[in-house]
Amino acid sequence: xxxxxxxxxxxxxxxxxxxxIYPIDQEKTNEINKLFxxxxxxxxxxxxxxxxxxxxxxxxxxxxxxxxxxxxxRVCFDFIVTDLINIIEKDxxxxxxxxxxxxxxxxxxVCYSTTRGMLIEKLMGTNLSKFILPIINPNIFxxxxxVKEKPKKxxxxxxxxx
Numbered sequence: 001x002x003x004x005x006x007x008x009x010x011x012x013x014x015x016x017x018x019x020x021i022y023p024i025d026q027e028k029t030n031e032i033n034k035l036f037x038x039x040x041x042x043x044x045x046x047x048x049x050x051x052x053x054x055x056x057x058x059x060x061x062x063x064x065x066x067x068x069x070x071x072x073x074r075v076c077f078d079f080i081v082t083d084l085i086n087i088i089e090k091d092x093x094x095x096x097x098x099x100x101x102x103x104x105x106x107x108x109x110v111c112y113s114t115t116r117g118m119l120i121e122k123l124m125g126t127n128l129s130k131f132i133l134p135i136i137n138p139n140i141f142x143x144x145x146x147v148k149e150k151p152k153k154x155x156x157x158x159x160x161x162x
Contacts, residue, residue, distance in 0.1 A: 005080065019128065040058065061131055077107075105139050119132070
């Protein structure tokens with residue numbers, strides 16, 4: 001099934017980072033670098049009345065064993081989907097239906113890659129620039145019940161409203 005969509009809005013809702021303070025000892029510095037990790041999670045919502053699928057992508061970078069977040073970013077993406085209402089009301093399962101997994105994987109991939117690029121650009125020149133979101137298979141995000149009827153925010157739609 002072919003689904004036509006357009007990326008209609010991208011907004012960085014929040015971005016913060018804190019530099020890592022490294023010890024002088026190079027061996028300990030290398031050890032710290034091995035402990036850096038990322039978590040990322042998309043929240044997917046549907047705004048039926050505007051034919052929008054909204055993905056809010058949250059990423060945090062941290063050292064394993066440390067409570068502090070060294071990188072936090074929240075980016076909101078809006079996709080206008082042709083005939084969205086018919087797609088989600090067709091059989092009552094909406095975008096949860098397995099038929100739409102390739103579509104969701106495609107738009108999540110766009111969001112993840114864009115967020116990855118934003119992080120590379122924003123962290124350039126800092127001691128966090130060596131920590132890059134890994135390239136992943138976007139299907140890892142497609143767990144049951146990932147799509148929600150009401151997204152958390154509609155700030156991107158308001159900005160890009162025609």
